[in-house]
Amino acid sequence: MDELKTTKHPVPGSPTEGPYHDPDAVIVTWDGPDDPQDPFNWPLRKKRWAIGLALFASFVSSTNGTIISVAHKVINEEFHVSDATFPNSYWLTTSWGMGGALFPLILFPVMEDFGVRPVVLGTYFFFICSLIPVGLAQNFATLIVVRFFSGGCVQLLSNAVASVVSNVFQGDRARSVPISLYVTTYLAATSTGPAVGSSILQFLSWRWIGYIELIWTAALFPIFIIGLPESRGSAILLARAKRLRREGKNAYTAEELDHTPLYQVVIKSVQRPLYMLYTESVVFVATLWAAFSLGTIYLFTQSVEQVYGELYGWDAVQAGYVQVAIVVGEILGCGLCVISNRWYYASAVRNTEAPGTPIPEARLYASIIGGFFGVTGGMFVYGWTSYPTIHWMAPTVGLAMVGFGTTAVVVSIANYLIDAYSMYAASALGAVGLAENTSIAFLPLAATAMYTNLGFQWASSLLAFVSLALVATPFVVLTWGKEIRSRSPFMKEAIIERRRESIAADNA
Template identity: 35%
Template sequence: MTASQRAVSPLRQVQSADADSTRRSTSEERSEADELEKVRSDEYMSGTFAPIQNPPADEERMQKLHSTSSRPIERSWSLNDGYSCHTADEEAAEIALGDDGGEADESSTFIVSWDENDPMNPRNFNTMRRWLIVIICSLGSLCVTCTSSMYTATYDQIMDEFKCSRLIATLGLSFFIWGLGIGPLFLGPLSEFYGRRYIYITSFTLFLIWLIPCAVAKNIETMIVCRFFNGIAGSAFLSVAGGTVGDLFARHELSAPMMLYTASPFVGPEVGPLRWTFYVLLIWTGILLISIVLFVPETYHPVILRQKAEKLRKETGDDRWKAPIERLNRSVARTVLRSIYRPVLLLTLEPMCLCLCVFSAILLGIIYLFFGAFQLVFGNVYGLELWQRGLCFLGLFVGMIFAIVSDPFWRRVYQRLEEKHKNTEGTTEDFQPEWRLPPAILGGPLVTIGLFIFAWTIYPYVHWIVPIIGSAFFGAGTILVYSGIFTFLVDAYPVFAASSLAANSFARSTFGGVFPLFGIQMYKNLGYHWASSLLAFLTLVMAPFPYIFFRYGSRIRQKSRFAAR
């Protein structure tokens, strides 16, 4: 029996309290009130609400007129809707936990929810339309990350034209990546007020605008500043688009589209150095912007329900029709502030979140460090031309593609773990977040093996394809690690999933911006072999953590304030 069903009886008793008051003692009334408050508290903790009282007969007739667009007398609000990670969910959770947060309006309200087969529900779009939206969002992520890495192919030209050092030229890459890390801290919360579509169109328009001064910059200062704001504007696809995928697909359908979206930001850096120009990026961005306007609708469920409630209020003249999100008294400034400090809180207090975020951050830092290292290694050791050095990144790209197409195998692994749990415990309801970690368990050793192969095969007498094969192992391992970590964080911190992913994004962007600044000096001072080996040893230290959390994660979660128990 659900919490809502349990709440029906005491709620009706309260409604008839006036008629029964002469026959009931004061102590009994207090006991009933306490019980009702306990039920309401349980409902908050379970992510559900009790049915509100039925409206009068004339209102029932009005509801029937709109039965195709609403289920008005049900309270429908989920603390976590699949992988659609909302900080609005976290607001509701904080109310449940007794933390300081916006209080819900408990006045008489008709809560607007989804109908069965509701055409406004993004998960009821036809399959082709949903996949088209995912592909456009993934191409947006690819475009943004290509913009980050294509800059590395212009280092020599920038140093010559702007008369600056290699370190100063590298700041254009670092500031772009730092912009990618800062943007999600406020773009994500803003999408909860104004919707994902509004954020996509606004941010990608700004992304297009900031590309123009980069293309015509006359000094390095202009280039660095514009690259920073370019990164902030482009970060919408790295912070909001993952929620769009969750809006469109239910949990059991999510694996393949999430793998496509997850891989696109990491494939982009490998494609970028193939000598793209800012003018090509301007054309690409313009085409994508038109595609977003034409083919990407609003998908954020709370905002669509708010639009639905506004329509019902207009049609009926009754202001009691409310969407769940309208019952939370939140301000933009307050939500943005929480989105900034809560990821820091998770990194500080949650050892699982910290270790996995550091692991993924190191991997992204190595990818961006490779942009400089590949130029040195394949230029000085093998004497390759600039365009040939760009092609060397195809090893990383191919490895990532192999990891992506392995997704059906990992789905079967997950299903076997579910079946094993069912046979052992007799139920599949209490699924374990640790079941998401097997890809990362394999990916960790692959990353280390790939780096050691790369480190000790970069000799003139060893064919250049061998270190590229090593980079392919690294690329495959990176995608597997990210796939396991991302899905684990969402399942392990379901209420605070948005903050856990924001913490991961912040850590990755910090490392991704810092590593290129010391990469060239490290390779020159330590030598190509030991510099690459140092990176391999870093991953060797981090590789066991996915397995450790697979074995002992459930125990750790029992002691956590934020993780699912």
């Protein structure tokens, strides 16, 4: 680095000793707006490479959520676990979901200070370690404990993808497609898990699910070590500052000089999402809808085996394979989200609140289609074609429709919250993630009782009616979106910030 832009920074405060309080300290910043090391200035090929590797890591790890679900009967037999009165075998996924709910909320904001690359590599390594005891477990409790930690690692890796996207792409237009791919990758990996587990269980014992997952996960680790670049700008600047300090220069980044104490970071990470969940009506409803949609995908790991087993005499392996239909639907749902981006951008001509800027509520168009024709319609199809006289492809179409709708709903909600809350989007999405993983953990526990007591048709219909009620919420937001934003202090501040960015862009 031949040239480096630095700024004198007299640091206020009573202490006068130590490197952070030297009045001659300089702040390390980018070498102009076109600095090639700034991730926003990377070539498109490098940006795609970084996001592609992060997506690959997310896909590889996210299959872990459901891969072992198809082996619940043989695990129950070996460890003498009974599902007669309660689906105790699902505790493996409940533990996984709770790890996914708690780890990102507490750890990710702290880990972000180290940069994306160390977070991904470190979390991936611990994920590998959490897979080792699966095949070696001597009791059911061991599986529950290690699944808690693997679930936490998977969600941290998934969040890292979103971080990479925001680090290399600036502006909602550039981020729309990567965000859609991020959500779709996670959902598709989740729905692929039962099929992968079935392909192993068909020929080997359940322990080989753990062994083989460990082998392929560890074998791919060198690819991420060698190929994943650091995409967090503050981490790149920190590396510059450290290099300058080794050369004897008194250089620091702005984050180093104004560093927030660790306990305050953790408190804010936990406090703000919970505060927004209970005070922001939009966040509450969006969270409820996304949590229900994602919980439904995991509910299928329980209901599909029960439905197809009683109707067609299928075993757990065959029921695992049929869930590939959900993946097909999720990919189609991603296509809808990409196409619907043009509807969002076209809304800018109708925006009287911030002329020339797309209306945030326009992000919800795809969710209406996905929620009504996908999740709601798919549940009705899945339920009312569940008769032994009807071909198995009919309820399978319903599964694909639900996968289609779930992707459209979750992607639309993520994009809407990012646009509506701007700098507070991470906290809003944190609330959604907490509820989603809690739903993953507990909603499917009711699946067996629902489908046994209500029957296949009315159990699915109950879920369809809940989905139908949730589909009404976008119409409320679309109708009164301006009034809702005017009453939200977070949204008002976000609007002001977006206007500043727009003015700055026009001046540039």
